[in-house]
Amino acid sequence: xxxxxxFQVFRGDRSxxxxxxxxxxxxxxxxxxxxxxxxxxxxxPDMAVRWNCKAAKCGSCSAEVNGKPKLMCKTRLDxxxxxxxxxxxxxxxxxxxxxxxxxxSWNYEVNKxxxxxxxxxxxxxxxxxxxxxxxxxxxxxxxxFLCQTVCHVLRDHQKQPVFNGPRFFVRLASLExxxxxxxxxxxxxxxxxxxxxxxxxxxxxxxxxxxxRITDNAIIPLKERVVDRFYxxxxxxxxxxxxxxxxxxxx
Amino acid sequence: MWWLEPLAVALGLxxxxxxxxxAALQGDHYAWGPYLSPFYSPELFGNSSxxxxxxxxxxxxxxxxxFGVELHIPFSPAFLILWAPLxxxxxxxxxxxxxxRSFFQNPTACAVGKPWKSYCGETxxxxxxxxxxxxxxxxxxxxxAFLTYDGLKAFTxxxxxxxxxxxxxxxxxxxxFFLAMYTFGCHSLRHLVGGHLDSFSDSxxxxxxxxxxxxxxxxNERHMMWAWISLFWVGFSDVYVxxxxxxxxxxxxxF
Ligand code: SF4
Ligand code: SF4
Ligand code: FES
Ligand code: FES
Numbered sequence: 001x002x003x004x005x006x007f008q009v010f011r012g013d014r015s016x017x018x019x020x021x022x023x024x025x026x027x028x029x030x031x032x033x034x035x036x037x038x039x040x041x042x043x044x045p046d047m048a049v050r051w052n053c054k055a056a057k058c059g060s061c062s063a064e065v066n067g068k069p070k071l072m073c074k075t076r077l078d079x080x081x082x083x084x085x086x087x088x089x090x091x092x093x094x095x096x097x098x099x100x101x102x103x104x105s106w107n108y109e110v111n112k113x114x115x116x117x118x119x120x121x122x123x124x125x126x127x128x129x130x131x132x133x134x135x136x137x138x139x140x141x142x143x144x145f146l147c148q149t150v151c152h153v154l155r156d157h158q159k160q161p162v163f164n165g166p167r168f169f170v171r172l173a174s175l176e177x178x179x180x181x182x183x184x185x186x187x188x189x190x191x192x193x194x195x196x197x198x199x200x201x202x203x204x205x206x207x208x209x210x211x212x213r214i215t216d217n218a219i220i221p222l223k224e225r226v227v228d229r230f231y232x233x234x235x236x237x238x239x240x241x242x243x244x245x246x247x248x249x250x251x
Numbered sequence: 252m253w254w255l256e257p258l259a260v261a262l263g264l265x266x267x268x269x270x271x272x273x274a275a276l277q278g279d280h281y282a283w284g285p286y287l288s289p290f291y292s293p294e295l296f297g298n299s300s301x302x303x304x305x306x307x308x309x310x311x312x313x314x315x316x317x318f319g320v321e322l323h324i325p326f327s328p329a330f331l332i333l334w335a336p337l338x339x340x341x342x343x344x345x346x347x348x349x350x351x352r353s354f355f356q357n358p359t360a361c362a363v364g365k366p367w368k369s370y371c372g373e374t375x376x377x378x379x380x381x382x383x384x385x386x387x388x389x390x391x392x393x394x395x396a397f398l399t400y401d402g403l404k405a406f407t408x409x410x411x412x413x414x415x416x417x418x419x420x421x422x423x424x425x426x427x428f429f430l431a432m433y434t435f436g437c438h439s440l441r442h443l444v445g446g447h448l449d450s451f452s453d454s455x456x457x458x459x460x461x462x463x464x465x466x467x468x469x470x471n472e473r474h475m476m477w478a479w480i481s482l483f484w485v486g487f488s489d490v491y492v493x494x495x496x497x498x499x500x501x502x503x504x505x506f
Binding site: 064068069130131134153155157176194197199201202207220223225226227 | 344347348351352357358361362363364365367369370371372373374378379382383385438439441442443446447449450451452453461471472
């Protein structure tokens with residue numbers, strides 16, 4: 001006989017809502033997104049859920065499962081405690097549209113403010129593996145925005161106007177460390193991206209479904225580059241004495 | 252159970268903090284024969300044979316007055332040097348994460364509520380000073396040299412040719428090793444040895460730097476683990492030397 005598990009799912013919109021309970025017949029190997037589809041097919045055909053690939057690659061099905069930001073299509077039911085209902089809520093950091101769907105368009109606005117890849121004049125278009133490896137990790141990002149929703153700077157302090165969030169530190173790192181990118185981005189990283197608000201507490205890294213080591217490989221290296229330019233007293237002094245070109249990377 | 256990790260970290264760091272403060276205040280029983288407690292190394296001035304520049308300085312005040320109260324703090328060689336490891340660990344990217352979570356609840360754990368309304372991260376004084384971490388790293392590397400010397404010296408008795416090994420020799424050498432694993436996995440070091448480059452392949456020197464960067468990266472991936480092992484071991488080393496020097500335990504002779 002198939003087992004039945006209880007799901008509590010947020011139903012509502014910006015004007016209000018509540019957790020509704022749905023019993024769902026579950027089969028081995030099922031993920032939370034399957035359960036949402038079964039609820040749609042049986043009890044609540046009007047329940048709003050965003051998804052696309054069901055393969056953890058499109059980044060659409062982000063939600064908060066038992067209070068933790070997760071991809072619903074990558075969260076197996078057998079990995080969740082069986083003795084209590086599974087709670088599914090929409091991402092808390094973004095404005096709610098309806099049920100499990102939030103408006104993540106703020107992220108796309110942030111993205112537009114980052115100057116795109118701009119090749120160095122006369123760049124040689126040949127890559128060595130060791131250079132590929134470092135920036136390739138950042139290219140794995142599927143824009144699920146789980147890191148954005150969990151980051152306390154956005155989630156609890158609503159610093160959206162001054163803080164780009166971990167997803168965009170990953171993007172900035174991929175450009176700043178790119179061997180062929182010719183733009184000097186450090187001023188923007190320090191002044192506009194809000195990197196200094198990050199206190200490296202690593203929640204973004206903990207939730208990233210692509211296992212990008214956001215804090216260690218993107219944020220901290222960027223912080224260190226900012227230190228080189230703006231905070232290292234000896235380098236700053238050197239630059240004052242010998243001109244702005246010394247101790248910065250050649251353009 | 253989200254509170255378990257921050258609680259364990261808070262307890263671990265507090266226990267170490269209290270013990271090391273107590274041990275630094277003692278100013279005694281920090282050396283025995285060739286052994287020198289890492290809390291007291293390098294011993295700049297002091298009464299043991301390890302002192303680099305002679306006996307305790309005469310300029311150390313007999314009493315400090317604070318808020319009208321006279322405090323008699325006897326000289327301890329640890330006072331002259333402990334600022335360095337304290338500053339190094341205090342500004343370390345891993346420990347920052349650990350104490351921002353466990354002590355400052357900023358945040359206590361991921362996706363749980365927090366008690367604070369306002370927040371400025373590391374953009375303002377005093378936390379903006381965390382950016383000088385690399386200067387503490389420079390000092391820490393010098394300390395690694397001293398502690399390695401202490402670890403090797405612990406295998407000699409009557410002079411450099413008279414080799415012996417006690418359990419304490421192994422303890423002190425391991426101490427230098429664990430601290431080196433921690434220090435050489437530092438994020439700032441990772442940046443300085445090669446992370447600041449945009450290309451790892453455009454010159455012979457950048458290829459060499461890539462190799463060094465890869466080595467530091469390897470340690471860096473386990474930076475938290477080395478941070479705890481080395482923290483525990485440095486405390487244990489002090490306990491060991493202290494107990495041997497007080498005569499509470501006998502140093503186990505290996506050969
Ligand atoms: S490490 Fe920084 S960016 Fe990542 S969640 Fe924490 S504060 Fe946010
Ligand atoms: S960095 Fe990771 S968590 Fe953040 S948006 Fe990209 S894939 Fe998602
Ligand atoms: S549906 Fe595409 S990531 Fe889950
Ligand atoms: S980052 Fe931990 S020692 Fe530098």
